[in-house]
Amino acid sequence: MFRRFFAPTVDVSAHCDLPCGVYDPAQARIEAESIKAIDKKVADNNDPDFRVRAAIIKEQRSQLVKEHLWVLWTDYFKPPHFEKYPQLHTLVNEATKLAGASGTKGSFDESVADELLAKIAEIDKIFQETKQAS
Amino acid sequence: MFRRFFAPTVDVSAHCDLPCGVYDPAQARIEAESIKAIDKKVADNNDPDFRVRAAIIKEQRSQLVKEHLWVLWTDYFKPPHFEKYPQLHTLVNEATKLAGASGTKGSFDESVADELLAKIAEIDKIFQETKQAS
Amino acid sequence: MFRRFFAPTVDVSAHCDLPCGVYDPAQARIEAESIKAIDKKVADNNDPDFRVRAAIIKEQRSQLVKEHLWVLWTDYFKPPHFEKYPQLHTLVNEATKLAGASGTKGSFDESVADELLAKIAEIDKIFQETKQAS
Amino acid sequence: MFRRFFAPTVDVSAHCDLPCGVYDPAQARIEAESIKAIDKKVADNNDPDFRVRAAIIKEQRSQLVKEHLWVLWTDYFKPPHFEKYPQLHTLVNEATKLAGASGTKGSFDESVADELLAKIAEIDKIFQETKQAS
Amino acid sequence: MFRRFFAPTVDVSAHCDLPCGVYDPAQARIEAESIKAIDKKVADNNDPDFRVRAAIIKEQRSQLVKEHLWVLWTDYFKPPHFEKYPQLHTLVNEATKLAGASGTKGSFDESVADELLAKIAEIDKIFQETKQAS
Amino acid sequence: MFRRFFAPTVDVSAHCDLPCGVYDPAQARIEAESIKAIDKKVADNNDPDFRVRAAIIKEQRSQLVKEHLWVLWTDYFKPPHFEKYPQLHTLVNEATKLAGASGTKGSFDESVADELLAKIAEIDKIFQETKQAS
Ligand code: NI
Ligand code: NI
Ligand code: NI
Ligand code: NI
Ligand code: NI
Ligand code: NI
Numbered sequence: 001m002f003r004r005f006f007a008p009t010v011d012v013s014a015h016c017d018l019p020c021g022v023y024d025p026a027q028a029r030i031e032a033e034s035i036k037a038i039d040k041k042v043a044d045n046n047d048p049d050f051r052v053r054a055a056i057i058k059e060q061r062s063q064l065v066k067e068h069l070w071v072l073w074t075d076y077f078k079p080p081h082f083e084k085y086p087q088l089h090t091l092v093n094e095a096t097k098l099a100g101a102s103g104t105k106g107s108f109d110e111s112v113a114d115e116l117l118a119k120i121a122e123i124d125k126i127f128q129e130t131k132q133a134s
Numbered sequence: 135m136f137r138r139f140f141a142p143t144v145d146v147s148a149h150c151d152l153p154c155g156v157y158d159p160a161q162a163r164i165e166a167e168s169i170k171a172i173d174k175k176v177a178d179n180n181d182p183d184f185r186v187r188a189a190i191i192k193e194q195r196s197q198l199v200k201e202h203l204w205v206l207w208t209d210y211f212k213p214p215h216f217e218k219y220p221q222l223h224t225l226v227n228e229a230t231k232l233a234g235a236s237g238t239k240g241s242f243d244e245s246v247a248d249e250l251l252a253k254i255a256e257i258d259k260i261f262q263e264t265k266q267a268s
Numbered sequence: 269m270f271r272r273f274f275a276p277t278v279d280v281s282a283h284c285d286l287p288c289g290v291y292d293p294a295q296a297r298i299e300a301e302s303i304k305a306i307d308k309k310v311a312d313n314n315d316p317d318f319r320v321r322a323a324i325i326k327e328q329r330s331q332l333v334k335e336h337l338w339v340l341w342t343d344y345f346k347p348p349h350f351e352k353y354p355q356l357h358t359l360v361n362e363a364t365k366l367a368g369a370s371g372t373k374g375s376f377d378e379s380v381a382d383e384l385l386a387k388i389a390e391i392d393k394i395f396q397e398t399k400q401a402s
Numbered sequence: 403m404f405r406r407f408f409a410p411t412v413d414v415s416a417h418c419d420l421p422c423g424v425y426d427p428a429q430a431r432i433e434a435e436s437i438k439a440i441d442k443k444v445a446d447n448n449d450p451d452f453r454v455r456a457a458i459i460k461e462q463r464s465q466l467v468k469e470h471l472w473v474l475w476t477d478y479f480k481p482p483h484f485e486k487y488p489q490l491h492t493l494v495n496e497a498t499k500l501a502g503a504s505g506t507k508g509s510f511d512e513s514v515a516d517e518l519l520a521k522i523a524e525i526d527k528i529f530q531e532t533k534q535a536s
Numbered sequence: 537m538f539r540r541f542f543a544p545t546v547d548v549s550a551h552c553d554l555p556c557g558v559y560d561p562a563q564a565r566i567e568a569e570s571i572k573a574i575d576k577k578v579a580d581n582n583d584p585d586f587r588v589r590a591a592i593i594k595e596q597r598s599q600l601v602k603e604h605l606w607v608l609w610t611d612y613f614k615p616p617h618f619e620k621y622p623q624l625h626t627l628v629n630e631a632t633k634l635a636g637a638s639g640t641k642g643s644f645d646e647s648v649a650d651e652l653l654a655k656i657a658e659i660d661k662i663f664q665e666t667k668q669a670s
Numbered sequence: 671m672f673r674r675f676f677a678p679t680v681d682v683s684a685h686c687d688l689p690c691g692v693y694d695p696a697q698a699r700i701e702a703e704s705i706k707a708i709d710k711k712v713a714d715n716n717d718p719d720f721r722v723r724a725a726i727i728k729e730q731r732s733q734l735v736k737e738h739l740w741v742l743w744t745d746y747f748k749p750p751h752f753e754k755y756p757q758l759h760t761l762v763n764e765a766t767k768l769a770g771a772s773g774t775k776g777s778f779d780e781s782v783a784d785e786l787l788a789k790i791a792e793i794d795k796i797f798q799e800t801k802q803a804s
Contacts, residue, residue, distance in 0.1 A: 018637060211361075227341065235286060
């Protein structure tokens, strides 16, 4: 009944390691969108204290992106997926690197957040294909 | 460009307290769906060790529901929202209670998870309306 | 026997979600007093590295205030309390907002910490009354 | 002004490592009181799922006791205190052991929680004396 | 001077994402050894409360193994390493799966902990080779 | 079999509070080496954002040093150890202070990290002796 409120996102998915079986790249994407929004706010704000707060929070949000992607890589994706998508290991590895020191943790540049979002979108595309195949 | 992969969920929203401005009840919902899936798995599994693991994880997931809803209540919703939706305080209060000891933390009953999901759906409905109004 | 050491605070109270039944607004207050002390120290110290450390720690302490107050709102207070104290929802909502970006997280101004402490004191007053009534 | 609400606990004290200078053994005591309350509840409840939840939460609360006491030992107490109270090292060491595997973590026996509370009270007595001396 | 105390482990290595440049598979190994020790203790102990505590702790230790290995995979290993060791992606993926639900989280069997330790040893071997090559 | 890969560190040791019986001062040392590496990197880098990231991470790593040492003090060391090594209490207390505000948390000076490492080395020396005696 209450399902209709969520109509556009019928496939509920995410994450713990019981496993509950619920996985969703949206978790990583939401954090990456947050990083992009943080970058924008910092670009429009000259208060040095605000920049420090942004750095603290961007560090946390980037770490969450890494953790959500690692969970997908280890807990959701199985050997047949890696066989069918030979680029998948490299893709997740690059995406997690992009959420680290050489990526969003180390930069306030919005374009870096965009690169991260693009990688997450690629992972999400594969994720959605594997969901439909199962 | 990569946005097309996410077509059905155009409004990206969630959570930190910079604030980045990104909020999304989907975060609470995903955790509640996880709880429901855990309840189902426990109903189909007689291994006592599995039940203990499920209890540990359900405790964590329920706590995450509470935290995601608290963030919406404090950080996203503003005085005009509470004025327009006089039931909002009670709704969020009941939803967070439903993710606690008297709700999903204290029960493996799938119907309790359904009650929690229904409350989150009600909150999400108000959330979506306030997003469109802004 | 050892109780006499604690004479002035006979009513021990706090917080987990078993629930153990122990609740105490002192937990939120202690963190808010810490924030006020941090603000004072920063006002007396020109070292930029110190200010960064203070920002990191103030962010954590403010978050703890929010969490302690959320626990009271969801886990301690019950429907009859909200009926008897119609201002209680708004009061806790405002207090948690005051521990966030628009409050102590976003400011090193001691008067903001004082406002937060005043709100916590109002919550504590209601808390003490409900304890005596039970 | 709002201070009068807190009349019996004038000395606000606790904990972070800026340091803010606020320290209070009440933090450890509140968690230990929680453990005692958990033990009582378990003694009155035969539900095995409840006992598991209690074990999870008692593990966390015991850990918090250890952490609060460690903070006092390292951050609050200074060489002159250890000189004046030669038993202080042993006292805190025993108290933290009592919150571990050989103490409240490893037992649902209320008397173990009482032993822990007694040790915390001894630490608090020294703490209060050192506060008055300063 | 004090280095001589650590003689056998001259290469100090580990982990954060500044990055500090310090990495060490010993961190994952220590947690896995802990899991093995937990399995042994549970095999020798019939107390059901002890088994619950062991489950709680084994869940945490297994999660730490996953996190330490993920950090190596994303932060330490670089494209040339993955080129030189084409099995490396699969190896880390299998190792992290072995620390999850289908591995040490889901089992009290000591042989599962041994399998995990063997995988970590394979990763460590590659790690040591890459350290010497640099 | 896989043990040969770890030949130089035969004595596996670390930490949880089951207790698993595995303890290792290497955990504290690795974090302290990380702090030293962070100090070096900051000395060579004028980017203020980098310094803020370093401060955030140094705060975390220093806290980990404290926690690892506290675990040794409370969980590993027993009354006979404190009797045989009367300086042990003071040694661990000083080491944990050196990882705090008056030590590595409050300073980017590499020599402070060296002092901390030296203290950890002293603790490790005693640790190794007690391991051999048991
Ligand atoms: Ni899950
Ligand atoms: Ni946000
Ligand atoms: Ni409680
Ligand atoms: Ni403090
Ligand atoms: Ni590092
Ligand atoms: Ni252990």
